[in-house]
Amino acid sequence: MKKVMVLRNKKWLQIAILSAALIIAVVTIITGMSRSSGSYPKEGAKAPDFQLADQDGNVHRLSDYKGKTVILNFWATSCPPCRNEMPALQRQSEEWSDKNVVVLGVNMQFDNDVAVTSFLGEYGITFQILHDRTDEVRKRYGVNNFPSTFFIDPKGVVRVVRPGEMEEDFIRNTLATMQKSYGG
Numbered sequence: 001m002k003k004v005m006v007l008r009n010k011k012w013l014q015i016a017i018l019s020a021a022l023i024i025a026v027v028t029i030i031t032g033m034s035r036s037s038g039s040y041p042k043e044g045a046k047a048p049d050f051q052l053a054d055q056d057g058n059v060h061r062l063s064d065y066k067g068k069t070v071i072l073n074f075w076a077t078s079c080p081p082c083r084n085e086m087p088a089l090q091r092q093s094e095e096w097s098d099k100n101v102v103v104l105g106v107n108m109q110f111d112n113d114v115a116v117t118s119f120l121g122e123y124g125i126t127f128q129i130l131h132d133r134t135d136e137v138r139k140r141y142g143v144n145n146f147p148s149t150f151f152i153d154p155k156g157v158v159r160v161v162r163p164g165e166m167e168e169d170f171i172r173n174t175l176a177t178m179q180k181s182y183g184g
Helices: 003-036 079-100 113-125 138-141 168-182
Strands: 050-053 059-061 069-075 102-107 128-133 148-150 158-163
Touching: 003 113, 003 148, 059 069, 059 138, 059 168, 069 079, 079 102, 079 113, 113 128, 148 168
Parallel strands: 069 102, 102 128
Antiparallel strands: 050 059, 050 128, 069 148, 148 158
16 A cells, blocks of 8 residues: 555656656747847848957957958857858858958857867868857847858848858858848
């Protein structure tokens, strides 16, 4: 009799724990969605200005790049699609550098400096890498998945939002279209 009672209590405890975990998961998802829902810049909207430090501690603001086309790419070293698209971003950065195009890579807070430095060396990345250590810029841009990229025209308007991995042709074609339409 006692053994049956203990088993029933264990079962209820397991159900209670599972229910609590499920409730926490649902609340977390809803809270995360509501935080970014509608708050990120959509295509045609002004890109929110920000200031972030680079590897050397120099502060960069998006507004520093007014008059240039900016590719703003949110990434992390632990993200396989980020790793896949990084060489294409580097090549396009080199190809378009004399055409008033700048690539800014925003590394997320959970990467340590050693991992980032190693990653940059491994991939030969020379474009500007900024660190969002407080997660503030990621939230302002509504980025929930990596990589996520914003193509911003010389007047600071978001023209293309691209969640997920990009192929090199997509980057090249998007920049060519932006150069024709919005200058740079």
